Amino acid sequence: MTYSNIEKHRLTRVLYWFLQWTWGIVQNICGLVVFLILKVKNPNNKLIRYNGAIISQWSVNGSMGLGMFIFDGHQNKDDHEETIVHEYGHTVQSAILGPLFIPLIGIPSFIWANFPYFVRLRKRKKISYMNLYCEKWASNWGERVVQNNRADEVTNGSITV
Numbered sequence: 001m002t003y004s005n006i007e008k009h010r011l012t013r014v015l016y017w018f019l020q021w022t023w024g025i026v027q028n029i030c031g032l033v034v035f036l037i038l039k040v041k042n043p044n045n046k047l048i049r050y051n052g053a054i055i056s057q058w059s060v061n062g063s064m065g066l067g068m069f070i071f072d073g074h075q076n077k078d079d080h081e082e083t084i085v086h087e088y089g090h091t092v093q094s095a096i097l098g099p100l101f102i103p104l105i106g107i108p109s110f111i112w113a114n115f116p117y118f119v120r121l122r123k124r125k126k127i128s129y130m131n132l133y134c135e136k137w138a139s140n141w142g143e144r145v146v147q148n149n150r151a152d153e154v155t156n157g158s159i160t161v
């Protein structure tokens with residue numbers, strides 16, 4: 001890896017971390033609380049560092065990205081990697097949108113995912129879950145960051161995430 005790429009990755013990680021703990025602190029603290037509860041309940045819970053975020057496993061049927069924390073309930077599913085990239089996109093939204101994350105992303109996403117009306121609507125009209133702006137957006141941002149890092153890994157050897 002070239003010096004400038006190491007610097008670029010380090011700076012991006014520092015910026016990601018800094019934004020989560022300042023501008024995005026509300027949802028980051030919520031994520032930290034969930035993270036700590038899971039850690040206390042299961043000290044052997046496997047943690048993975050992922051492009052600056054921390055992934056922990058949970059037994060909920062579904063995954064969530066909150067602040068810099070990703071909770072992974074899709075371990076054995078076919079779309080596992082895609083889901084992690086998507087949830088990572090929510091963590092990037094948290095860093096960039098800060099206090100706007102909860103009203104613009106968190107609440108609409110929660111309602112879209114869980115309210116029976118929307119669950120039925122998606123089923124009846126065969127609408128993809130990813131149709132909602134904040135979901136489409138999370139996948140796009142997640143893919144962009146992860147692919148950038150992967151491209152650097154390929155050209156410059158492995159990087160520490």
Ligand SMILES: [Zn+2]
Binds near residue numbers: 087135
């Ligand atoms: Zn989502």
